[in-house]
Amino acid sequence: MALLQVNAFSNVLGMEVMLDVILPQETKKVFGTDIKGVTEDVAVLYLLHGMNGNHSVWQRRTAIERYVSSMGLAVIMPSTDLSWYTDTRYGMNYWTFIADELPKICHELFPQLTTKKSKTFAAGVSMGGYGAVKLGLRRPENFAAVASISGGLTIAEGTEQLLEIRSKAYWEGIFGPLEEIKGSENDLIHLIETLEVNQAPDFFITCGTEDPLYQASTYTTEKMTKQGYNVTFEDGPGGHDWRFWDEYIQRVLDWLPL
Template sequence: MAFLQANVFSNVLEMEVMLDIILPQETKKTFGTNTKGTSEDVPVLYLLHGMNGNHSVWQRRTAIERYVANMGLAVIMPSTDLAWYTDTRYDMNYWTFIAEELPEICHELFPQLTTKRAKTFAAGLSMGGYGAVKLGLRKPENFAAIASLSGGLTIAEGMDQLLEIKGRSYWEGIFGPLAEIKGSENDLIHLIKNLEAAQAPKFFITCGTEDPLHQSSTYTVEKMQEQGYDVSFEDGPGEHDWIYWDHWIQRILDWLPL
């Protein structure tokens, strides 16, 4: 595998943005692990961080590079700050960056990446789980499979819980008046109800049984099932931590339709 760190300019955000990238590279080593390479139509996983992370956190806290070594899969890990993958009320358009500009940048810099929906995926943890599911619901034409690990998926219904993490001014700076989140383009439950199941990607949702966000995941899965979505839910012992995420990202990689 090749591991790259890129500092790219976002015209949408009007600032430099960091990316970590894992690309397939054929290697034959005397010691260590040989890896599988490919030079065209490479499947791609956009892997999103949570509130306390950045572009580097998946690489530092898990063995993601080793896990994908023989998959022929590219992994794009962007830094998106604390903006919840949303076009914020403070005029920083992180949704537009992640949903529209980032794929364009990646295809410009790495033309071997696939442009096919069937080979394009997104996953994320916590805040990034919200971002990944949002990508699947608002850009279903671009993604074949979406995964959420311990996602904060019910911001409208669970705002009281989120207010214990950050104050009202933070959340209103991102989403606007809290009373207006429900039924908006940032409300995943609203999006689930208004997307035809046949148009949606397939989903994999997991959350630790000791995680405060477990109910958020089970409620979201229930709403997806009511609408006829292709959604898999698995949980197990675990909290909101890297022990859980390092284990379950391996299960998600096995689940991807490669």
């Protein structure tokens, strides 16, 4: 595997952005395992961070590079600040960046990456779980499979919980008036109920049973199941922490249709 730290300019955001990229690489080792390289049509996973993270957090908190070393899978880990993967009310269009511009940047810099929906995936933790599911629901033509680990999936139903985390000014800077989130393009439950199910990717939702966001994951799974989505749900002991997330990113990787 090759690990690259990329600084690229985003025309959408009008600033430099950072991303870590893991790419398959052919290796011949005296000790260890030889790996056959993949140089064309490489499957790609966009792996998103949570509120307290950035582009480097998956590398620092998990063994993601080791986990994908023999999968023939590229992993794109962008930094998106505290944006909630949204075109914010303060004028920073992070949704447009992550959904539309980032794939173009990655294909320009790494032309070996696939352009096929069947080999393109998204996953994320916490805020990133919200972002990944949002990608699957709003750009279903681009993704075959999407996973949320401990995702903040029901923000429109839980505005009181939001205010326990950050101030009202912060949330309204992202989404606008809190009472207007429900039924908007940022409301995942609304998107679940309005997307044509036959267009949707497969979903994997998981959360620790001691996580305060556990109910958000079970509620979202119930809504998806009722609407006829192909959704897999798994839970297990754990809270909102990297001990659980390191274990369950491995479950997600096993689940991906590679």
